[in-house]
Amino acid sequence: MPLIYSSSFKHVKPYRASYLGYFPGKIIKVLLVRDVKNTHENLGELGRLIIAEDCKILNVVPSSLKDPFIDVCYFLECDSNAAKRAIEAIEKFGFSKSAAIVDSPLDDLALIPFFPLIVADKRAVVMREPMYRGLFRGFRKRLGIGAAKVFLRLVGVDVGKEAYEALSEMVRGLDAVNAIKVLLMIGQSLGFCYLEELKLEDDAIIASLAENWEGAAMRNEYDSPQCFFTKGVIEGYLETVTGERWDAEEVECLAMGSKRCTFIIQRRA
Numbered sequence: 001m002p003l004i005y006s007s008s009f010k011h012v013k014p015y016r017a018s019y020l021g022y023f024p025g026k027i028i029k030v031l032l033v034r035d036v037k038n039t040h041e042n043l044g045e046l047g048r049l050i051i052a053e054d055c056k057i058l059n060v061v062p063s064s065l066k067d068p069f070i071d072v073c074y075f076l077e078c079d080s081n082a083a084k085r086a087i088e089a090i091e092k093f094g095f096s097k098s099a100a101i102v103d104s105p106l107d108d109l110a111l112i113p114f115f116p117l118i119v120a121d122k123r124a125v126v127m128r129e130p131m132y133r134g135l136f137r138g139f140r141k142r143l144g145i146g147a148a149k150v151f152l153r154l155v156g157v158d159v160g161k162e163a164y165e166a167l168s169e170m171v172r173g174l175d176a177v178n179a180i181k182v183l184l185m186i187g188q189s190l191g192f193c194y195l196e197e198l199k200l201e202d203d204a205i206i207a208s209l210a211e212n213w214e215g216a217a218m219r220n221e222y223d224s225p226q227c228f229f230t231k232g233v234i235e236g237y238l239e240t241v242t243g244e245r246w247d248a249e250e251v252e253c254l255a256m257g258s259k260r261c262t263f264i265i266q267r268r269a
Helices: 006-011 040-052 080-092 129-143 145-171 176-189 228-242
Strands: 020-022 028-037 056-062 069-077 098-102 109-111 117-119 122-124 194-201 204-210 246-252 261-267
Touching: 028 040, 028 080, 028 109, 040 056, 040 069, 040 080, 069 080, 080 098, 129 145, 145 176, 145 228, 176 194, 176 204, 176 228, 228 246, 228 261
Parallel strands: none
Antiparallel strands: 020 109, 028 069, 028 098, 056 069, 117 122, 194 204, 204 261, 246 261
C-alpha cells in the first residue's frame, strides 16, 4: 500500500481554505441551506436544483462531514433573481428547514457564516500571515530582540504545556520522540510547518521543520535564529510529557536565510 511520508508533503498541493473567497469583478451570492440530511443523495439533488436555476456553484462548504444533519453554504455566481429561484426550489422540494442569502459587505466577497471554527473538537482561530507577521515583528519592535526572545520563549513554554493537555489522551505512554512527532504532525495539519525530518542522534532529538510559520514570517531578515516561540513550545510540551526539563537549540532558521528551521532537542543535565 503506498504511503506518503511527512518529508514528501511539500510536494502536495496546498490546501486553499474555504472560510472566505474573493472573486474580483464577479457577482457572488452566499446561500446558506439549514438542517440538511447529510447524505450523498440529498446533497447531490440540492446541487442539481441550484444549477438548474442558472446559478454557477463556485464552492460548497458543509458545517460538518460527520453530523447527521448539517448546514451547507454555497458560493454562487449569479444574480439576485437566480438566487431567489434557487431558494424557492429548495423550499418547494423540502430539502431543508430554511434557505437564505448571507449578507456580504462586497458583491465579490464570499464569507462563511459558520462560527466558531472547531478543529478536533476544540475551537480554532485562523490567523493569516499579515497578522502573525505583524505580531512577531511587533514584539521585537516594542520590546527589543533580547526581551522578545525571553518573552516569546516563556509564552511558548506555557503553550506547549497546554498543547500536551489537549493531546494527552493521544500521547500518553509514548516516548519523547514519538510524542513530539504527534505534536509536529498535528501542527503540520494546521498549517504551522511541515515536518521534514525527525531523528534521534546521540541522545538528541533533531527536528527539521520546513516553512515553520515563525521563521517564515521574518525570512532572511536576521543573522541568527528567531523561532523563540517554537523553541518554548517544544520545551514546554516535552517537559509535560516526560516530567524532565529540555533545551531546544535552533541551529538553522528561515529568518537567517536557511532552507528550514532545525532544532536540536536535549534533556537538561
